[in-house]
Amino acid sequence: MVLKSDTEKIILEAAREVFSEKGLAGARMQEIADRANINKAMLHYYFRSKEKLFDEIFKAAFAEFWPEVQYSLLASLDIEIFLERVLSSYIDLFMNKPYLPIFILSEVNRDPDRLEKLIKESGVNPIAIVNYLNKQMEQGILKKMNPKELLLNIISLSIFPFAGRPLISRMLFDGDDDDFKNVLQSRKQTLIDFLQPLIIKNKA
Protein backbone atom coordinates (compact mmCIF):
# COMPACT_ATOMS: atom_id res chain seq x y z
CA MET A 1 0.00 0.00 0.00
CA VAL A 2 1.13 3.54 -0.74
CA LEU A 3 2.36 5.58 2.19
CA LYS A 4 -0.25 8.01 3.40
CA SER A 5 0.72 11.66 3.32
CA ASP A 6 0.25 13.80 6.40
CA THR A 7 -2.66 15.62 4.86
CA GLU A 8 -4.30 12.35 4.09
CA LYS A 9 -4.02 11.21 7.69
CA ILE A 10 -5.30 14.50 9.01
CA ILE A 11 -8.29 14.26 6.71
CA LEU A 12 -9.02 10.71 7.79
CA GLU A 13 -8.94 11.63 11.45
CA ALA A 14 -11.23 14.62 10.93
CA ALA A 15 -13.55 12.53 8.79
CA ARG A 16 -13.68 9.83 11.40
CA GLU A 17 -14.68 12.36 14.01
CA VAL A 18 -17.41 13.95 11.97
CA PHE A 19 -18.78 10.75 10.48
CA SER A 20 -19.00 9.05 13.83
CA GLU A 21 -20.70 12.04 15.40
CA LYS A 22 -23.17 12.76 12.62
CA GLY A 23 -23.34 9.64 10.50
CA LEU A 24 -22.90 9.49 6.76
CA ALA A 25 -26.02 11.50 5.98
CA GLY A 26 -25.52 14.09 8.69
CA ALA A 27 -21.84 14.74 8.07
CA ARG A 28 -20.86 17.79 6.03
CA MET A 29 -17.80 17.86 3.83
CA GLN A 30 -17.22 21.46 4.87
CA GLU A 31 -17.13 20.50 8.52
CA ILE A 32 -14.60 17.77 7.85
CA ALA A 33 -12.46 20.25 5.95
CA ASP A 34 -12.75 22.82 8.72
CA ARG A 35 -11.81 20.35 11.38
CA ALA A 36 -8.80 19.29 9.34
CA ASN A 37 -7.90 22.92 8.66
CA ILE A 38 -7.77 22.45 4.93
CA ASN A 39 -9.63 23.46 1.84
CA LYS A 40 -12.72 21.46 1.04
CA ALA A 41 -11.37 20.63 -2.41
CA MET A 42 -8.60 18.61 -0.78
CA LEU A 43 -11.15 16.09 0.39
CA HIS A 44 -12.06 15.37 -3.20
CA TYR A 45 -8.46 15.55 -4.32
CA TYR A 46 -7.59 12.70 -1.99
CA PHE A 47 -10.80 10.73 -1.81
CA ARG A 48 -12.89 11.62 -4.87
CA SER A 49 -16.26 11.69 -3.11
CA LYS A 50 -17.99 11.77 0.24
CA GLU A 51 -19.06 8.18 -0.24
CA LYS A 52 -15.51 7.01 -0.96
CA LEU A 53 -14.16 8.87 2.04
CA PHE A 54 -16.83 7.33 4.21
CA ASP A 55 -15.96 3.89 2.91
CA GLU A 56 -12.41 4.31 4.16
CA ILE A 57 -13.60 5.36 7.58
CA PHE A 58 -16.11 2.57 7.82
CA LYS A 59 -13.65 -0.04 6.71
CA ALA A 60 -11.11 1.07 9.30
CA ALA A 61 -13.75 1.15 12.02
CA PHE A 62 -14.99 -2.29 11.19
CA ALA A 63 -11.46 -3.66 11.17
CA GLU A 64 -11.01 -2.41 14.73
CA PHE A 65 -14.41 -3.59 15.72
CA TRP A 66 -14.07 -7.16 14.77
CA PRO A 67 -10.72 -8.89 15.08
CA GLU A 68 -10.38 -8.44 18.82
CA VAL A 69 -12.47 -11.51 19.33
CA GLN A 70 -11.12 -13.60 16.54
CA TYR A 71 -7.50 -13.41 17.62
CA SER A 72 -8.43 -14.38 21.13
CA LEU A 73 -8.54 -18.02 20.26
CA LEU A 74 -5.70 -18.88 17.97
CA ALA A 75 -4.87 -21.85 20.14
CA SER A 76 -7.35 -24.10 21.87
CA LEU A 77 -7.75 -21.90 24.86
CA ASP A 78 -8.93 -22.38 28.37
CA ILE A 79 -12.45 -21.02 28.54
CA GLU A 80 -11.79 -18.76 31.50
CA ILE A 81 -8.82 -17.21 29.78
CA PHE A 82 -10.84 -16.87 26.61
CA LEU A 83 -13.58 -15.01 28.42
CA GLU A 84 -11.12 -12.84 30.25
CA ARG A 85 -9.39 -11.86 27.04
CA VAL A 86 -12.50 -11.23 25.02
CA LEU A 87 -14.18 -9.12 27.65
CA SER A 88 -11.04 -7.28 28.57
CA SER A 89 -10.01 -6.42 25.05
CA TYR A 90 -13.51 -5.33 24.09
CA ILE A 91 -13.92 -3.15 27.13
CA ASP A 92 -10.51 -1.57 26.66
CA LEU A 93 -11.24 -0.96 23.02
CA PHE A 94 -14.58 0.72 23.57
CA MET A 95 -13.28 2.65 26.55
CA ASN A 96 -10.78 4.29 24.21
CA LYS A 97 -13.06 4.50 21.18
CA PRO A 98 -16.54 4.99 22.54
CA TYR A 99 -17.87 6.01 19.15
CA LEU A 100 -17.15 2.62 17.56
CA PRO A 101 -20.15 0.51 18.53
CA ILE A 102 -22.93 2.92 17.70
CA PHE A 103 -21.19 4.04 14.54
CA ILE A 104 -20.95 0.51 13.21
CA LEU A 105 -24.43 -0.41 14.35
CA SER A 106 -26.06 2.69 12.87
CA GLU A 107 -24.36 2.57 9.54
CA VAL A 108 -24.75 -1.16 9.05
CA ASN A 109 -28.39 -0.67 9.74
CA ARG A 110 -28.68 2.17 7.27
CA ASP A 111 -26.90 0.30 4.52
CA PRO A 112 -26.31 -3.40 5.16
CA ASP A 113 -24.80 -3.90 1.71
CA ARG A 114 -21.72 -1.98 2.70
CA LEU A 115 -21.05 -4.58 5.39
CA GLU A 116 -21.80 -7.42 3.02
CA LYS A 117 -18.97 -6.35 0.73
CA LEU A 118 -16.57 -5.88 3.63
CA ILE A 119 -17.22 -9.30 5.08
CA LYS A 120 -16.45 -10.95 1.79
CA GLU A 121 -13.25 -8.95 1.30
CA SER A 122 -11.93 -9.37 4.81
CA GLY A 123 -12.55 -13.07 5.27
CA VAL A 124 -13.63 -12.54 8.86
CA ASN A 125 -15.03 -15.72 10.33
CA PRO A 126 -16.96 -15.75 13.59
CA ILE A 127 -17.87 -19.37 13.10
CA ALA A 128 -14.44 -20.34 14.38
CA ILE A 129 -15.45 -18.96 17.74
CA VAL A 130 -18.76 -20.73 17.63
CA ASN A 131 -16.96 -23.99 16.96
CA TYR A 132 -14.61 -23.34 19.82
CA LEU A 133 -17.51 -22.77 22.22
CA ASN A 134 -19.22 -25.84 20.90
CA LYS A 135 -16.18 -27.98 21.60
CA GLN A 136 -16.00 -26.69 25.16
CA MET A 137 -19.58 -27.74 25.64
CA GLU A 138 -19.01 -31.21 24.27
CA GLN A 139 -16.08 -31.62 26.60
CA GLY A 140 -18.33 -30.80 29.52
CA ILE A 141 -16.46 -27.64 30.38
CA LEU A 142 -19.26 -25.33 29.40
CA LYS A 143 -22.92 -25.63 30.17
CA LYS A 144 -24.69 -26.88 27.04
CA MET A 145 -26.65 -24.37 24.99
CA ASN A 146 -26.82 -23.02 21.45
CA PRO A 147 -23.23 -21.86 20.95
CA LYS A 148 -24.23 -19.11 18.55
CA GLU A 149 -26.56 -17.79 21.17
CA LEU A 150 -23.88 -17.92 23.82
CA LEU A 151 -21.59 -15.89 21.61
CA LEU A 152 -24.46 -13.51 20.95
CA ASN A 153 -24.97 -13.10 24.68
CA ILE A 154 -21.32 -12.42 25.35
CA ILE A 155 -21.24 -9.84 22.61
CA SER A 156 -24.48 -8.27 23.78
CA LEU A 157 -23.15 -7.86 27.29
CA SER A 158 -19.89 -6.43 26.00
CA ILE A 159 -21.14 -4.02 23.40
CA PHE A 160 -24.57 -2.83 24.36
CA PRO A 161 -23.54 -0.77 27.37
CA PHE A 162 -21.26 1.22 25.09
CA ALA A 163 -23.68 1.47 22.20
CA GLY A 164 -26.37 2.70 24.54
CA ARG A 165 -24.09 4.79 26.68
CA PRO A 166 -25.81 8.17 26.30
CA LEU A 167 -29.16 6.53 26.92
CA ILE A 168 -28.11 4.39 29.85
CA SER A 169 -26.04 7.07 31.43
CA ARG A 170 -29.11 9.28 31.56
CA MET A 171 -31.71 6.71 32.44
CA LEU A 172 -29.83 4.63 34.96
CA PHE A 173 -27.10 6.89 36.26
CA ASP A 174 -28.92 10.17 36.36
CA GLY A 175 -26.70 11.64 33.67
CA ASP A 176 -23.55 11.09 35.69
CA ASP A 177 -21.35 9.61 33.00
CA ASP A 178 -18.35 9.27 35.32
CA ASP A 179 -20.36 7.07 37.59
CA PHE A 180 -21.35 4.94 34.62
CA LYS A 181 -17.76 4.89 33.41
CA ASN A 182 -16.67 3.28 36.66
CA VAL A 183 -19.23 0.56 36.25
CA LEU A 184 -18.06 -0.01 32.69
CA GLN A 185 -14.46 -0.24 33.80
CA SER A 186 -15.14 -2.73 36.57
CA ARG A 187 -17.17 -4.82 34.16
CA LYS A 188 -14.06 -6.66 33.08
CA GLN A 189 -14.40 -8.50 36.36
CA THR A 190 -18.12 -8.36 37.10
CA LEU A 191 -18.99 -9.79 33.71
CA ILE A 192 -16.74 -12.74 34.33
CA ASP A 193 -18.53 -13.28 37.62
CA PHE A 194 -21.83 -12.93 35.86
CA LEU A 195 -20.91 -15.61 33.35
CA GLN A 196 -19.22 -17.86 35.87
CA PRO A 197 -22.21 -20.22 36.31
CA LEU A 198 -21.79 -21.31 32.71
CA ILE A 199 -18.45 -22.85 33.50
CA ILE A 200 -18.52 -26.35 34.90
CA LYS A 201 -15.80 -26.94 37.46
CA ASN A 202 -14.34 -30.43 37.64
CA LYS A 203 -14.26 -31.45 41.29
CA ALA A 204 -10.56 -31.81 42.06
Add this chain to the structure above:
Amino acid sequence: MVLKSDTEKIILEAAREVFSEKGLAGARMQEIADRANINKAMLHYYFRSKEKLFDEIFKAAFAEFWPEVQYSLLASLDIEIFLERVLSSYIDLFMNKPYLPIFILSEVNRDPDRLEKLIKESGVNPIAIVNYLNKQMEQGILKKMNPKELLLNIISLSIFPFAGRPLISRMLFDGDDDDFKNVLQSRKQTLIDFLQPLIIKNKA
Protein backbone atom coordinates in the same frame (compact mmCIF):
# COMPACT_ATOMS: atom_id res chain seq x y z
CA MET B 1 -55.65 16.10 23.17
CA VAL B 2 -57.14 17.03 19.85
CA LEU B 3 -58.32 14.20 17.65
CA LYS B 4 -55.88 13.47 14.89
CA SER B 5 -57.20 13.72 11.37
CA ASP B 6 -56.70 10.88 8.96
CA THR B 7 -54.14 12.83 6.99
CA GLU B 8 -52.23 13.51 10.15
CA LYS B 9 -52.07 9.84 11.00
CA ILE B 10 -51.00 8.90 7.50
CA ILE B 11 -48.22 11.46 7.66
CA LEU B 12 -47.04 10.18 11.02
CA GLU B 13 -46.88 6.63 9.79
CA ALA B 14 -44.96 7.59 6.66
CA ALA B 15 -42.64 9.78 8.70
CA ARG B 16 -42.01 6.98 11.14
CA GLU B 17 -41.03 4.69 8.31
CA VAL B 18 -38.68 7.12 6.65
CA PHE B 19 -37.13 8.48 9.83
CA SER B 20 -36.43 5.05 11.20
CA GLU B 21 -34.91 3.88 7.94
CA LYS B 22 -32.80 6.94 7.24
CA GLY B 23 -32.51 8.81 10.50
CA LEU B 24 -33.25 12.48 11.02
CA ALA B 25 -30.43 13.71 8.81
CA GLY B 26 -30.95 11.17 6.06
CA ALA B 27 -34.72 11.47 5.81
CA ARG B 28 -36.20 13.64 3.07
CA MET B 29 -39.43 15.52 3.49
CA GLN B 30 -40.27 14.73 -0.12
CA GLU B 31 -39.92 11.01 0.52
CA ILE B 32 -42.22 11.22 3.50
CA ALA B 33 -44.76 13.08 1.42
CA ASP B 34 -44.48 10.57 -1.41
CA ARG B 35 -44.92 7.65 0.91
CA ALA B 36 -47.99 9.30 2.40
CA ASN B 37 -49.32 10.16 -1.06
CA ILE B 38 -49.74 13.79 -0.25
CA ASN B 39 -48.29 17.12 -1.16
CA LYS B 40 -45.10 18.07 0.62
CA ALA B 41 -46.66 21.29 1.87
CA MET B 42 -49.05 19.25 3.98
CA LEU B 43 -46.17 18.13 6.15
CA HIS B 44 -45.52 21.73 7.09
CA TYR B 45 -49.19 22.51 7.33
CA TYR B 46 -49.57 19.89 10.05
CA PHE B 47 -46.17 19.88 11.70
CA ARG B 48 -44.45 23.18 10.88
CA SER B 49 -40.95 21.78 10.36
CA LYS B 50 -38.95 18.63 9.82
CA GLU B 51 -37.55 18.94 13.32
CA LYS B 52 -41.03 19.19 14.89
CA LEU B 53 -42.27 16.24 12.90
CA PHE B 54 -39.27 14.24 13.97
CA ASP B 55 -39.91 15.16 17.58
CA GLU B 56 -43.35 13.60 17.38
CA ILE B 57 -41.96 10.41 15.93
CA PHE B 58 -39.17 10.21 18.44
CA LYS B 59 -41.46 10.86 21.36
CA ALA B 60 -43.83 8.13 20.26
CA ALA B 61 -40.98 5.70 19.69
CA PHE B 62 -39.49 6.37 23.07
CA ALA B 63 -42.85 5.92 24.73
CA GLU B 64 -43.09 2.45 23.23
CA PHE B 65 -39.52 1.70 24.01
CA TRP B 66 -39.58 2.35 27.68
CA PRO B 67 -42.70 1.55 29.65
CA GLU B 68 -42.70 -2.13 28.89
CA VAL B 69 -40.29 -2.65 31.73
CA GLN B 70 -41.71 -0.19 34.17
CA TYR B 71 -45.19 -1.60 34.21
CA SER B 72 -43.88 -5.08 34.77
CA LEU B 73 -43.50 -4.49 38.47
CA LEU B 74 -46.43 -2.56 39.78
CA ALA B 75 -46.75 -5.04 42.61
CA SER B 76 -43.92 -6.69 44.46
CA LEU B 77 -43.48 -9.44 41.97
CA ASP B 78 -41.93 -12.86 42.01
CA ILE B 79 -38.56 -12.57 40.32
CA GLU B 80 -39.18 -15.39 37.88
CA ILE B 81 -42.43 -13.86 36.76
CA PHE B 82 -40.75 -10.49 36.52
CA LEU B 83 -38.05 -11.85 34.26
CA GLU B 84 -40.54 -13.75 32.19
CA ARG B 85 -42.64 -10.66 31.66
CA VAL B 86 -39.80 -8.30 30.93
CA LEU B 87 -38.11 -10.58 28.43
CA SER B 88 -41.31 -11.65 26.82
CA SER B 89 -42.71 -8.19 26.37
CA TYR B 90 -39.45 -6.82 25.04
CA ILE B 91 -39.00 -9.63 22.59
CA ASP B 92 -42.57 -9.37 21.38
CA LEU B 93 -42.24 -5.63 21.03
CA PHE B 94 -39.06 -5.73 19.00
CA MET B 95 -40.26 -8.64 16.95
CA ASN B 96 -43.12 -6.44 15.76
CA LYS B 97 -41.17 -3.19 15.62
CA PRO B 98 -37.63 -4.16 14.69
CA TYR B 99 -36.73 -0.58 13.87
CA LEU B 100 -37.26 0.65 17.42
CA PRO B 101 -33.97 -0.19 19.17
CA ILE B 102 -31.54 1.10 16.60
CA PHE B 103 -33.67 4.14 15.92
CA ILE B 104 -33.69 5.18 19.56
CA LEU B 105 -30.04 4.33 20.05
CA SER B 106 -28.87 6.19 16.95
CA GLU B 107 -30.85 9.32 17.52
CA VAL B 108 -30.14 9.55 21.23
CA ASN B 109 -26.50 9.28 20.34
CA ARG B 110 -26.78 11.95 17.67
CA ASP B 111 -28.56 14.36 19.98
CA PRO B 112 -28.71 13.38 23.64
CA ASP B 113 -30.48 16.62 24.59
CA ARG B 114 -33.64 15.46 22.90
CA LEU B 115 -33.79 12.53 25.30
CA GLU B 116 -32.97 14.73 28.26
CA LYS B 117 -36.08 16.82 27.67
CA LEU B 118 -38.24 13.74 27.15
CA ILE B 119 -37.13 12.08 30.35
CA LYS B 120 -38.02 15.14 32.38
CA GLU B 121 -41.42 15.48 30.72
CA SER B 122 -42.37 11.84 30.96
CA GLY B 123 -41.33 11.15 34.52
CA VAL B 124 -40.00 7.75 33.59
CA ASN B 125 -38.17 6.16 36.47
CA PRO B 126 -35.98 3.11 36.05
CA ILE B 127 -34.76 3.40 39.59
CA ALA B 128 -37.95 1.72 40.74
CA ILE B 129 -36.77 -1.41 38.99
CA VAL B 130 -33.32 -1.12 40.46
CA ASN B 131 -34.85 -0.90 43.92
CA TYR B 132 -36.98 -3.92 43.22
CA LEU B 133 -33.96 -5.96 42.17
CA ASN B 134 -32.07 -4.73 45.19
CA LYS B 135 -34.82 -5.90 47.52
CA GLN B 136 -34.81 -9.34 45.95
CA MET B 137 -31.10 -9.55 46.62
CA GLU B 138 -31.45 -8.52 50.23
CA GLN B 139 -34.10 -11.15 50.68
CA GLY B 140 -31.68 -13.76 49.41
CA ILE B 141 -33.79 -14.55 46.38
CA LEU B 142 -31.33 -13.10 43.91
CA LYS B 143 -27.59 -13.53 43.82
CA LYS B 144 -26.01 -10.35 45.16
CA MET B 145 -24.49 -7.93 42.66
CA ASN B 146 -24.78 -4.31 41.65
CA PRO B 147 -28.51 -4.06 40.85
CA LYS B 148 -27.99 -1.36 38.25
CA GLU B 149 -25.56 -3.62 36.51
CA LEU B 150 -27.97 -6.52 36.63
CA LEU B 151 -30.64 -4.39 35.02
CA LEU B 152 -28.09 -3.27 32.46
CA ASN B 153 -27.29 -6.89 31.68
CA ILE B 154 -30.91 -7.86 31.28
CA ILE B 155 -31.50 -4.94 28.96
CA SER B 156 -28.34 -5.66 27.00
CA LEU B 157 -29.38 -9.24 26.42
CA SER B 158 -32.87 -8.17 25.40
CA ILE B 159 -32.11 -5.27 23.14
CA PHE B 160 -28.73 -5.79 21.54
CA PRO B 161 -29.68 -8.71 19.33
CA PHE B 162 -32.35 -6.52 17.76
CA ALA B 163 -30.24 -3.40 17.55
CA GLY B 164 -27.48 -5.35 15.87
CA ARG B 165 -29.75 -7.52 13.82
CA PRO B 166 -28.41 -6.70 10.34
CA LEU B 167 -24.88 -7.13 11.62
CA ILE B 168 -25.44 -10.31 13.57
CA SER B 169 -27.62 -11.87 10.96
CA ARG B 170 -24.77 -11.54 8.47
CA MET B 171 -21.87 -12.34 10.72
CA LEU B 172 -23.29 -15.17 12.73
CA PHE B 173 -26.10 -16.56 10.63
CA ASP B 174 -24.63 -16.20 7.20
CA GLY B 175 -27.23 -13.67 6.18
CA ASP B 176 -30.10 -16.02 6.83
CA ASP B 177 -32.37 -13.70 8.75
CA ASP B 178 -35.10 -16.30 9.14
CA ASP B 179 -32.66 -18.54 10.95
CA PHE B 180 -31.76 -15.67 13.22
CA LYS B 181 -35.41 -14.84 13.69
CA ASN B 182 -36.05 -18.27 15.11
CA VAL B 183 -33.28 -17.83 17.63
CA LEU B 184 -34.71 -14.47 18.61
CA GLN B 185 -38.14 -15.95 19.06
CA SER B 186 -36.99 -18.82 21.22
CA ARG B 187 -34.98 -16.41 23.32
CA LYS B 188 -37.98 -15.78 25.52
CA GLN B 189 -37.17 -19.14 27.03
CA THR B 190 -33.43 -19.50 26.49
CA LEU B 191 -32.72 -16.17 28.12
CA ILE B 192 -34.61 -17.24 31.20
CA ASP B 193 -32.49 -20.38 31.30
CA PHE B 194 -29.42 -18.28 30.80
CA LEU B 195 -30.28 -16.08 33.77
CA GLN B 196 -31.51 -18.94 35.94
CA PRO B 197 -28.27 -19.26 37.97
CA LEU B 198 -28.91 -15.82 39.41
CA ILE B 199 -32.00 -17.06 41.17
CA ILE B 200 -31.43 -18.71 44.50
CA LYS B 201 -33.85 -21.55 45.10
CA ASN B 202 -34.95 -22.10 48.68
CA LYS B 203 -34.60 -25.79 49.47
CA ALA B 204 -38.14 -26.92 50.17
Add this chain to the structure above:
DNA sequence: TGCACAATTAACCAAATGGTTAAATAAAGT
Protein backbone atom coordinates in the same frame (compact mmCIF):
# COMPACT_ATOMS: atom_id res chain seq x y z
C1' DT C 1 -77.38 29.22 -1.43
C1' DG C 2 -73.66 31.43 0.23
C1' DC C 3 -70.24 32.29 3.57
C1' DA C 4 -66.37 31.19 6.50
C1' DC C 5 -62.90 28.19 7.39
C1' DA C 6 -60.12 24.01 6.78
C1' DA C 7 -57.53 21.22 3.68
C1' DT C 8 -54.80 20.69 -0.41
C1' DT C 9 -51.92 21.77 -4.29
C1' DA C 10 -48.50 23.66 -7.74
C1' DA C 11 -45.13 26.79 -8.19
C1' DC C 12 -41.62 29.02 -6.20
C1' DC C 13 -37.48 30.44 -3.19
C1' DA C 14 -33.23 30.88 -0.60
C1' DA C 15 -29.84 28.35 1.56
C1' DA C 16 -27.00 24.47 1.85
C1' DT C 17 -24.34 20.96 -0.20
C1' DG C 18 -21.35 17.81 -2.88
C1' DG C 19 -18.51 18.47 -6.37
C1' DT C 20 -15.57 20.93 -10.21
C1' DT C 21 -12.19 24.04 -12.26
C1' DA C 22 -8.62 26.89 -13.31
C1' DA C 23 -5.12 29.17 -11.44
C1' DA C 24 -1.39 29.49 -7.89
C1' DT C 25 2.17 27.56 -5.04
C1' DA C 26 5.43 24.15 -3.50
C1' DA C 27 8.53 20.06 -4.40
C1' DA C 28 11.22 17.20 -6.97
C1' DG C 29 13.97 15.91 -10.69
C1' DT C 30 17.20 17.28 -14.55
Add this chain to the structure above:
DNA sequence: ACTTTATTTAACCATTTGGTTAATTGTGCA
Protein backbone atom coordinates in the same frame (compact mmCIF):
# COMPACT_ATOMS: atom_id res chain seq x y z
C1' DA D 1 17.84 27.60 -13.34
C1' DC D 2 14.18 25.27 -15.53
C1' DT D 3 10.70 22.03 -16.24
C1' DT D 4 7.51 18.84 -14.59
C1' DT D 5 4.55 17.12 -11.33
C1' DA D 6 2.09 17.14 -6.95
C1' DT D 7 -0.40 19.92 -3.67
C1' DT D 8 -3.42 23.61 -2.36
C1' DT D 9 -6.70 27.31 -2.85
C1' DA D 10 -10.61 30.50 -4.13
C1' DA D 11 -14.31 30.89 -6.89
C1' DC D 12 -17.84 28.73 -9.02
C1' DC D 13 -21.74 25.41 -10.35
C1' DA D 14 -25.76 22.35 -10.46
C1' DT D 15 -28.69 20.04 -7.61
C1' DT D 16 -31.02 19.11 -3.57
C1' DT D 17 -33.60 20.42 0.25
C1' DG D 18 -36.51 22.45 3.80
C1' DG D 19 -39.70 25.69 3.70
C1' DT D 20 -43.23 29.38 1.84
C1' DT D 21 -47.04 31.35 -0.76
C1' DA D 22 -50.94 32.28 -3.21
C1' DA D 23 -54.44 30.29 -5.34
C1' DT D 24 -57.87 26.21 -5.45
C1' DT D 25 -60.84 22.89 -3.70
C1' DG D 26 -63.63 20.91 -0.20
C1' DT D 27 -66.74 21.15 4.06
C1' DG D 28 -69.80 22.44 7.57
C1' DC D 29 -73.26 25.46 8.77
C1' DA D 30 -76.36 29.59 9.14
